[in-house]
Amino acid sequence: MGSVLRGTLSRTLCVVAGLLAALALSAVLGPWVLDRVEAVTGSRLVFDTALRAYVLIAGAAWLLGFTVVMLARPTQSTVVTWLWVAATAVGIAFVCVTDLHHPLETEYSWIRYTTAACLLAAAALSWRVSRHERRTEPGQPLVANVWLVMGCAFTFLAADELLQIHEETALAIAKIEHLPHAFLDYVTLGYAVVGLAVVLWIAPKILPRYIRNHATVLRLFGVGAILFMLAEVLDTTDRYFLPWLRGVAERLATQPPHLLSDTWYLLWAPKRTFNTVEEVLENMAAAVFAAAVTVLLFERRAVRLPAWALAPRPRASAALGVALAIACVAAVALGRPSLWASSPALDRPARQLIGAQDGLRDADEAAYAPRWGVVVANEGVGDVLVARDGKVTTLPPPAGNGAELDAVAADDHAIYASLPEVGAIYRYRAEDGWMPLATRQDGLGFPEGMVVVDSILYSVDEHTHRLYNISLETGHVSSLPLNDKRCVYPEALTFHRGLGELLITDDKLGNILAIDASGSARVFASRAEGVKDAEDVTVAADGNVFLADPARREVTEFAQNGRIVRHVRFSRMYGDLVGVEVVGSGAEERLYVVSGDAAKDGAFVPSALWELAADPQP
DSSP: OHHHHHHHHHHHHHHHHHHHHHHHHHHHHHHHHHHHHHHHHSSOOOHHHHHHHHHHHHHHHHHHHHHHHHHHSOOHHHHHHHHHHHHHHHHHHHHHHHOOSSOTTSTTSTHHHHHHHHHHHHHHHHHHHHHHHHHHOTTOHHHHHHHHHHHHHHHHHHHHHHHOHHHHHHHHHHHHHTOOTHHHHHHHHHHHHHHHHHHHHHHHHHHHHHHHHOHHHHHHHHHHHHHHHHHHHHHHHHHHHHHHHHHHHHHHHTSTTOEEOGGGGGGSSHHHHHHHHHHHHHHHHHHHHHHHHHHHHHHHTTOOOOGGGGSOOHHHHHHHHHHHHHHHHHHHHHHOOOSEESOSBSSSOEEEEEOGGGTOOSEEEEEEETTTEEEEEETTTTEEEEEETTEEEEEOOTTOTTOOOOEEEEOSSOEEEEETTTTEEEEEETTTEEEEEEOGGGTOOSOOOEEEETTEEEEEETTTTEEEEEETTTOOEEEEEOOOTTOSSEEEEEEETTTTEEEEEETTTTEEEEEETTOOEEEEEOGGGTOOOOOOEEEOTTSOEEEEETTTTEEEEEOTTSOEEEEEEBOGGGOOEEEEEEESOGGGOEEEEEEOOOGGGTOOOOOEEEEEOOOOOO
């Protein structure tokens, strides 16, 4: 028994160590591969697509490493396991390339089909073993019944994988009993506990014989069980990694030299990464179970693989091992791994003005006025942060704690904050603090993006599709409908004095709509010009327009005619760009960019306000 346990643990450690090494290799090589793909396609890849690339790289590296071992020592159990794992790897690769509508980490990803196929194969093979045991040893039905139960268990797991039985059941119970969503994770972990209990029940009944005759099969079952347990532990504990990583990133963010490089991008959204690894581990566990039952059936029926399949190939193993080592060295050379970055921008240095150490959480748009400095909407807390002359000032929440803050605007007289859920715009003046400027009683709905033009404050409303016009002198509110189909989801706006037009972004359609005083509208820039996610927008002193485009991880500069002048690209770790402001001109120009924490994606990188050095003239 001791040798079986030692063999199980040693094989599991080898598998897990190989997987960790493969993941580390993918973390190093992944950004380089993603850069090449983006250069060819001309588009930026979303995190789910990047995860698929990481899975493909890690899977290929791990399978090649397993192949080196298999060629050197091709025992029957090793060859059978390699065939099952290789088939599973091909299936996962097929899912990564073809199933583009379901994120890998979700239960509805096509990866459930490959996992279920392995489990159903294990079930069918288990029943074959049960039938063989019943025919060859009719006087001892216990072992046959054990394999009958095992086949039923594998069938149930396959059905659960396909139909999400435990997810739907747990959600129904949680809804009835008002339990937290975490209850679902503990139900999943309960599967592993029940499985372990079944193993402990079965073990005394079949172990004596199997230790003598089928020790390899027991080791394979042990490896599969541990992989399945690891998958369920990841599924249960993934929620705890996000706050821990966020805390680490926030502590590092207090020291400007310690910016995270794209080598960390594999963990950018840790819950999604761990859920993806969980799905892959479940698939591997299912393949190992199928391999174990296959080996057992072969051994019970005295089936041997062909001699050529079991012939050692030391030269091929050595050659493949050397090639894999060279590939790893080349990957490291190409990836140029570094844990730290010197700047969040790829082509110029940057200085952090506001960060997590100042209480910035889930930042949104930015504004600028000479009297105040750079103003940032601190949406995660509900207050407003102001950076000027190297100092950060915190203005209290405009409507008290708990009110959602969306956007800010500023002029030399006041700072303005929109609160869409409250249905109000507040004005901050040094002499009297925050006071309501306009509310729903004045005709507001859900005000969001704002800009001040002389004595008028304009605000857009995504919910009611209106453009508000608020007099700063009288507080009078009027509005115009935004019925243009080219601007369905208005996000932010600014005023271009040279053109005499308001520029309004649509963060879903990717348009910048220009509206003049008569209400006539035209498209200033769109996806035809390369815009993908039009977030915040501002106008520089020379009339050029700057757009924060988080989907492209860049700030795009447009000339007044809508022609793109240049791109300021950001790294993947800091690419959730939600705010932009430009101050000065020429060599004195300063670009202020707000990078968000991508909270909706579950990312752990904290928000920050960056000051970027002037860019040389094109």
